[in-house]
Amino acid sequence: MDRKPETASNPDISVVIPTLNAGKTLRRCLESIRSQDYSGGIEIVIADGGSADNTLETAADFKCRVVDNPGKTGEAGKARGLKASTGDIVALIDSDNILPGPDWMSLMAAPFRDRAIAGSEPLRFEYRKGDPILTRYCALLGMNDPVCYFIGNYDRESVLSGTWTGMELETVDKGDYLEVILTPTEIPTIGANGFMVRRELLDSLGIGEYLFDIDVVHQLVEKGHIRFAKVKTGIVHLYGRGLGDFSRKQLRRVRDFSYFQDKGMRTYPWSRQKKTGLLKFIVYTMLVFPLACQAIKGCLHERDSAWLLHIPACVITLVVYAFGVIEGRVRPRQHTRNKWHQ
Numbered sequence: 001m002d003r004k005p006e007t008a009s010n011p012d013i014s015v016v017i018p019t020l021n022a023g024k025t026l027r028r029c030l031e032s033i034r035s036q037d038y039s040g041g042i043e044i045v046i047a048d049g050g051s052a053d054n055t056l057e058t059a060a061d062f063k064c065r066v067v068d069n070p071g072k073t074g075e076a077g078k079a080r081g082l083k084a085s086t087g088d089i090v091a092l093i094d095s096d097n098i099l100p101g102p103d104w105m106s107l108m109a110a111p112f113r114d115r116a117i118a119g120s121e122p123l124r125f126e127y128r129k130g131d132p133i134l135t136r137y138c139a140l141l142g143m144n145d146p147v148c149y150f151i152g153n154y155d156r157e158s159v160l161s162g163t164w165t166g167m168e169l170e171t172v173d174k175g176d177y178l179e180v181i182l183t184p185t186e187i188p189t190i191g192a193n194g195f196m197v198r199r200e201l202l203d204s205l206g207i208g209e210y211l212f213d214i215d216v217v218h219q220l221v222e223k224g225h226i227r228f229a230k231v232k233t234g235i236v237h238l239y240g241r242g243l244g245d246f247s248r249k250q251l252r253r254v255r256d257f258s259y260f261q262d263k264g265m266r267t268y269p270w271s272r273q274k275k276t277g278l279l280k281f282i283v284y285t286m287l288v289f290p291l292a293c294q295a296i297k298g299c300l301h302e303r304d305s306a307w308l309l310h311i312p313a314c315v316i317t318l319v320v321y322a323f324g325v326i327e328g329r330v331r332p333r334q335h336t337r338n339k340w341h342q
Contacts, residue, residue, distance in 0.1 A: 010040030011112060013105060013196070014087030018069060018077025020049035020337060022095035023058060025238050030062040032098045038105035045085045047077035049337065055095075071209060072337040073256065078211035082202060091196045092213060098236035099194075100126045108196050111177050111229035118225040119197035119217070120177065121190050123164055124157040126234035127302070132241040136306035137313065140298060144239055145253070146314050147321070148189060150284070151277030155188040155230075159301045160294055164230060178230040182221045185272060190228060191217045194235040201225055210260070215267045243312055250320045255335040258328025285314045 015033055019026060033044060044064040048055060049072035059066050067084045069077040078092060089112060091105075099105070111117045125139040138144050142158030149158065152166025165188045170181040182188075191213030197220075205219050217228075240246055260266050284290040288311060295310040327333075 010038070011088035011109065012041035012043070012086070013038070013089045013091055013109065014081075014085030014199070015042065015044045015091045015093050016047065016078055016081035016085055017044065017064075017093055017095055018047045018049070018074040018081065019051055019055050019059075019095045020069075020072055020077075021051045021053045021055060023051070023053035023055045025096045026055055026058045027061075028098050028238075029093070029095055030058065030064065032100075032104075033093070034062060035102050036099065036105040037102045038109065040109070041087065042105065043085065043087060045081040047081035047084070049073070049077060073210070073334075075210040075212050075256075078213070079207050079209055082207060082211060085199075088199055089196050090199050090202060091194070092192060092211075093194055094192065094237075096238040097193055098126075098238070100234050100236060104233060104235075107176060107233050108194070108231050111174070111179075111231065112196075112198065114179075114227075116227045117179070117229050118201055118220055118227060119190070119195060120229040120231050121155065121195045122193075122233050122235045123178070123230045124234040125193075126236045128236065129304070131236070131238065133306050133309060134240045134242050134246055135236075135238050136304055137309040138237065138239045140302055140304065140306060141310075143189075144237070145250070146310070146317055147278065147281050150281035151274045153189055153273055155190045159298050174229075176232055178232070180228050180230055182217070182226050182228060184218075184221055185269075187214075187218050187221055187268070189214050191215075193237050210265060212260070212266060212268070218268045243309065243316065246309075246313055247316050247320060250317055251324065252335040254321050254324030254328070255333060258324060259332045259334040262328065262332040281314070282318065285318045 036042060046059045046064045046066045047069040048066055049069040067080050069080045082090060089109060108120050111120045127139040140159045142156040143149060143154040148154040149160060155165055157164045167186045167188055169186055172179040195213060201220055291311045291314055295307040299307045
């Protein structure tokens with residue numbers, strides 16, 4: 001795609017998708033992107049970590065540009081894809097995301113008409129009754145990690161809280177989106193699953209071999225780019241089928257964080273998060289009954305068997321994170337991507 005000057009209405013968009021054996025979900029992701037009615041240019045850059053399934057064939061079917069990702073991780077893939085892309089706006093979309101309608105790109109790009117807006121993100125995870133139970137649970141909870149609910153640091157609408165974040169942020173309703181003012185001490189976990197950001201701002205950060213999405217937002221806020229848009233739309237996140245997938249991804253999350261933090265490569269201020277919230281998560285999980293009350297509250301809002309996962313998901317998270325923290329202090333190591341699949 002040739003680089004064109006940004007206009008007020010239709011900046012070119014580069015969709016960056018890291019992949020590693022993503023054949024089970026990638027076709028649906030790409031179909032939803034190619035079906036967009038967006039009037040500007042859209043390019044799709046796939047950064048592949050060495051897929052052995054049909055990922056590359058699927059990418060070729062949709063005429064995507066493919067670059068190698070020797071680092072294999074999603075963060076390394078995002079950095080590689082960013083460097084290979086050309087659009088004025090960069091959309092970080094994962095291979096397990098599906099855009100819910102043909103107007104998604106138009107809605108997400110509209111806030112950038114305001115030059116003060118640094119990035120945009122969907123307000124919710126799209127809930128669909130036909131999705132696997134784990135995907136439905138995460139969509140209703142509004143996050144993929146239950147710890148985030150307890151510390152109030154999440155960025156999608158949650159059935160349990162009735163809001164999209166537990167942080168107190170200055171917010172202005174602009175009709176199709178909420179303009180949110182972030183501060184260095186109040187930054188929700190914005191940055192993935194449909195996050196869009198101005199290329200010029202990413203370039204100003206000097207992204208290296210890894211692009212850690214929530215760290216990028218933190219770095220932008222530190223540089224004074226504090227206005228972001230939470231767009232009143234959703235995005236499907238096919239997070240997994242059940243508790244086996246959940247356990248695997250939680251272990252990957254804590255191992256990778258410990259590894260890169262030990263190398264001094266992470267900047268997001270997790271140490272500033274509410275310690276009382278973390279303590280509440282531990283106590284609630286050990287007692288179990290308070291989690292059951294939360295599950296019942298969720299079920300009263302949306303009667304779905306997915307709420308049966310709430311207790312085991314919290315227990316698994318507590319055990320995996322405890323193990324991961326201890327392991328990270330003794331011998332930090334990156335989670336292996338051998339035999340990884342989406």
